[in-house]
Amino acid sequence: MVTIHWTFSRIPQYACFSIKNFFRKCHLVCRSLTYNHFLDQSYIADVCMEPLFWFVDNFTYTIGPIFVVSVIGLTVSVVIIAYWIGIPYWWNRNPIICILLLIVGHWLLLNISFHYYMAVITSPGYPPQGELIPEAVSICKKCISPKPPRTHHCSACNRCILKMDHHCPWINNCVGYGNHRYFFLYMVYMVLGVLFVIVCGFDLAYTDIWLTPSDIDDPELEGHSVKFNQTGALIPVTDVPHLDSSLLDDEPAYNYINPWRRRALVYMALINCGVLLALGMLSLWHSQLISKGETCIEANINKAETVRLKQLGKTYSNPYNFGRKKNWKIFLGLVQGRTFVRHVLFPSAHKPLGDGLKWHTIHDEDIDEWP
Template sequence: MTPKTQKMITIYWQFSNIPKYVFSSVHSFFQKCRITFRSLTYNHFMDQSYMADICMGPMFWFVDNFTNTIGTLLVIAVVALTASVVIIAYWIGIPYWWNRNYLICIFLVSFGHWLLLNICFHYYMAVFTHPGFPPEGELIAEAVSICKKCIAPKPPRTHHCSVCNRCILKMDHHCPWLNNCVGYRNHRYFFLYMVYMVAGVLFIILAGFDVAYTNLALSVSELDYPELEGHSVKINRTGALIPVTDAILLDSSLLGEDLDYEPPNPWKRKAIIYMALINCGVLIALGALSTWHAQLISRGETSIEANINKAETLRLSELGKVYRNPYNFGPRKNWQLFLGLVQGRSFFRNVLLPSPHWPDGDGLTWHTIHDSYDCT
């Protein structure tokens, strides 16, 4: 190459493009990795609900495997707490009202034992009555689907309980405080137990208010009364001024004998505070739960069906249609069916008094609003 044909080549370094080039390369690399990962883990059914189920899987596993264990402990706790409240009522409440007015005491004892009888009966039946299971190894003509976990026919209103590991007829929920599922056969016992328990704690709160006031407020005020400075007098429990000598002040037993004064028992005060905390907590918790279940019963649905019906209502509303619960016969008939007040049964004999009668039907077939059905 001659000098004449030789050309000069100039290279321009543009350092300002280096960050852009690096960012583009890194972004392209991560995009390839993302596409590769998604192609290897692709799932057509992937959505937010599916991801939530996966993330909550460990929690579900813990509940499924340990609910039966802690359920027994919770049943023992319910029995122990109920027994403690009854014992304290016998220890403090009955003597107080007997000394004050024996007629009121007789009424309170009779009414309280009626509530206690219903509470014990319905809790026992809710715990030891099986909720109802589909027949195993038989062809169920009423089945509407197949349970994916049991691989068995599933009748209407039946759902699979992961804790019991089997299908439950008209399942409402699994209650750890019962260590049992709430379903077709024991739903009435569960609800009436809550109602009578709420009535029972409300009864104790109302009947024990005067007891608590007397043993807490007045006893505290008596203990805190100071001696009046400059005067040899003290205030007795009635508020009157009485002369006090040094000998009487030193001898508390003589003071109690002369004034008919019983020193407050600190254990009674602790027991009353314990009763107040337990009863108020139960009143709030079971009061709200029983109110919610009463609303479900009025609509003719269980807690599981409430979620299903809500989803169906939203789905059909988007299509311009109205969803109707096929098991909602109106509040009055819904309550009659739930309480089993059919075939001549009465509210007084079968609701106000303990009654072991079975619900109407067999739990496999259900009448709907499309049937001409009379529950009387």
Template structure:
């Protein structure tokens, strides 16, 4: 039989070795992950890096698919509205039906026009191979001059004039040339789905409510009968029922709301409500940005600068904020005699003011807008 004898000094040596090894592991891990500039934003960027990589490498691939999806969803909504909604309103009130058709097609025309223009219109790029005297920095990725308000898009791999963001649903960047088309598309789409919800609310309520109410009624069981001229009840042989003459005796042939009709109305309700919430929130956020004279990228930059200067006891002023009313006029291009009726309420392909290279600021003595 073998006897193990433990000595105190050997046990202490083993314990010290384990502690020393654990400390080395801790110090090694800290040395590999040490960063003097580490903060919450840096950690968030590191965690989101895989998502950024996916967006950069696959957005161009799935962008055309998203465009087809948007076109398909829009077409399906229009078809259902005409096939179900138009007969309903025509039977109820022909005059109201005519008004709804005219108003709805005006919204549809603006939705299709602004989406098409936002997709095909380039966002605007700095000129290549030319001396840009207005440049304020050099793009680290393009190794080319960057004018004011210009940012590099990692998806398009180009610098974009007054870049706001890259939209996969348009398969295009939103920048200087097509920012207005993008925003007007959101405006008219939100107005369109709200119009469909209000115009089809009573129709959907009647169809779905009575369909559910009929489903809750118990089925009647018993031998089918009919009345003769004297009022006597005569049993009827089911095998010899005439489906035309005895239509009222067969419950399964009673006129009810078809399943595809209910499904189409449920599809319309869910899709319109989802678009109203999602696109309505995005439209509201962009409205605030436009009123402040900034893009979504500039909003983050301005917030960071405001916090940095606040710590120094200074106030940051957005150089492109001319006031809410003037900001909206410049964004919508309502200058040089342009009007709301011709250039906002109706489809208009007018270009934004300027060339996207030179930007007047609130520090200029003379404004370029008269």
């Protein structure tokens, strides 16, 4: 006879084991059905960023004209305020300095307008369609066309861009081989322009913004011919009881402070400081990239390659980095007799070096003779 012993105390342990085993099998089945050998952190990040990519692909090119109109509108508004307030202020203060400021200001405005216009209308450069490209190094997976060196596909434009840096909605265009110089010089001159306005208008802004109407309305101040109420309206000094009209001049001067003038100066201060901070940092970053002979996209690629080769005990070198001086010379197109004064300090529509399809590298034998 067989004796069966029931151990009720082990039932919870068996139940817990069965539940864990069931979930382990479910997990194994899910992993088997969704297995991807190429799954890594980059793949997961791309999946999580897919909604953002979708928005950029579908709306960036559409809302680009709105950004362009916004840039033009903000620039025009700042120029109008400078003419309305800044020029009369400096003319009354010192006509000679005012004329010098007008010359410098219009030089900056000319460069800003020219380089922004050229960055918007100039094609960044596209690989030829339907033609054999001997310089091609790969095939674009999205548009199924040959890709020359330094060429990348833009999702917003839905085509490959020669020496693509990035797609900028503020110019409604890609920044690439054809207009990279215009885009960078626009940022530089815009930073110089807002810095010029901030420096020249600091004293004016300090007087009209920092010194509030309450400072002017101080009852302890004597000798003023007018007094202001809270709305900014003029009150003749004879109506102010604590002042003796016999102490005043025969013809009191009414120094009215227009409230719209103060609002315009506050608007100018906010716009200029914001542009100076944003474009100033962006210009410095692009300057570092240009000094290294790389674009924004290539900076990420070079960084990843540097890490990968370092793990293998090797050193990565950017094939397009010819040294700081030569990189800037190539980027600005200062070849074939072109000079910095004529072709950088003043508007110039000269084209970049080469054709955007073939690029010299540090491994070329005639590198010392180029450019």
